[in-house]
Amino acid sequence: MAKPNKSGNLDGDDYRKGALERLDDAFILLRAGQFAGSASDAGRAVEGMLRAIIWKRDSDVRSGRKSLETGHDLRELLTHIRNLGLMSQAGPDDDLEEQVLRIGRLWFNNMRFASSKFVETRWLGLGEVRKGRTFKQATEMFCVAAARVLKRCEVLCQR
Amino acid sequence: MSKVKLQQILTERLGLAHPTFRLEKIGAKLAGSVISETFKGKSERKRLHMLWDALDAELGAGAVQQVGTLLLYTPDEWNVDLPDVQKAKAV
Numbered sequence: 378m379a380k381p382n383k384s385g386n387l388d389g390d391d392y393r394k395g396a397l398e399r400l401d402d403a404f405i406l407l408r409a410g411q412f413a414g415s416a417s418d419a420g421r422a423v424e425g426m427l428r429a430i431i432w433k434r435d436s437d438v439r440s441g442r443k444s445l446e447t448g449h450d451l452r453e454l455l456t457h458i459r460n461l462g463l464m465s466q467a468g469p470d471d472d473l474e475e476q477v478l479r480i481g482r483l484w485f486n487n488m489r490f491a492s493s494k495f496v497e498t499r500w501l502g503l504g505e506v507r508k509g510r511t512f513k514q515a516t517e518m519f520c521v522a523a524a525r526v527l528k529r530c531e532v533l534c535q536r
Numbered sequence: 537m538s539k540v541k542l543q544q545i546l547t548e549r550l551g552l553a554h555p556t557f558r559l560e561k562i563g564a565k566l567a568g569s570v571i572s573e574t575f576k577g578k579s580e581r582k583r584l585h586m587l588w589d590a591l592d593a594e595l596g597a598g599a600v601q602q603v604g605t606l607l608l609y610t611p612d613e614w615n616v617d618l619p620d621v622q623k624a625k626a627v
Contacts, residue, residue: 394562401567401604408588521580528607531569532616535558 389432389439393534396425400527403520412516413493419523420451420484423477426530427454433534434461451481463533473529476522483519537602542566546606549590550574556614565604571614583608 387395399422406415428445431454437443447453455477464470483505488496497512505515539559547555552572559568575583587606591599 397562397567397605401565404584404588404605405600517581521584524584524607525580527605528569528609528613531607532614 387428387432389429389534392425392429392432393531396422396429396527396530399425400520400523403523407516407520410513411493412512413488413491413496416484416496416516416519417488417491419520420480420488423451423480423484423523423526424449424454426527426534427451427458427477430463430530430533431457431461434458434463449486451477451484455481470529473526476526480519480522480526537566539566542603545594546570546587546590549594550586556611562604565602567604567606569607569609569614571609571611573611575608576610576612580608 399418403415403417403419403422406412406418431445432438435443435457438445447457455474458464464473483500483503491499493512497506500506500512500515505519506512539557542559543555543557546552546557550572552570552574555570555572555574557568557570559566561567578586587608588599591603595602
């Protein structure tokens with residue numbers, strides 16, 4: 378069994394592996410019809426992968442001079458990555474930005490406590506669930522968007 | 537399941553052309569990235585459903601216990617230019 382690092386805190390690899398596990402959980406729950414849990418885990422996967430990149434690329438975060446605590450705001454994490462100079466001005470990172478903004482609009486940290494009815498009603502209010510798009514379809518689109526974010530981030534993590 | 541076995545299943549079931557695999561054990565499952573021209577022109581959703589169909593057909597209910605997240609790339613998506621990465625402070 379893998380041992381936690383000495384500090385007991387998460388490092389970049391912990392965030393990355395956790396994010397890949399959360400996305401796996403999200404798709405398992407999606408296929409099982411557990412949509413609120415699926416969306417919650419997909420959003421958490423995105424948060425974890427954004428944190429992984431920041432941890433790996435920002436020496437101030439690694440050394441503890443700067444905190445990674447952003448109140449779980451995905452848009453703020455994305456801004457941090459952009460400020461590190463890791464995003465292209467145009468091209469593939471347009472999609473990364475678009476997907477993170479979309480997920481950030483629909484996901485909230487307390488989603489892990491919410492019932493499916495609560496999430497469905499909220500997404501209905503945001504126009505994500507509507508005539509011609511069921512909660513199931515919206516959740517699948519949300520998870521696919523999360524997968525696209527993780528793919529791009531994984532490339533950044535591996536370089 | 538071994539990495540070689542999973543690579544074989546995916547290559548055969550998905551008909552992958554010249555695939556590259558970057559697989560690792562995360563917890564009890566194999567996870568990672570699969571890169572192939574076969575995914576070109578297919579949406580993310582389509583790729584995922586292809587993957588699930590292949591794993592379900594080969595492994596049945598055991599698929600979710602043995603295989604974790606697999607990120608599916610075309611070579612262009614994997615080898616994308618990252619001009620600023622060299623400037624950033626990497627570990």
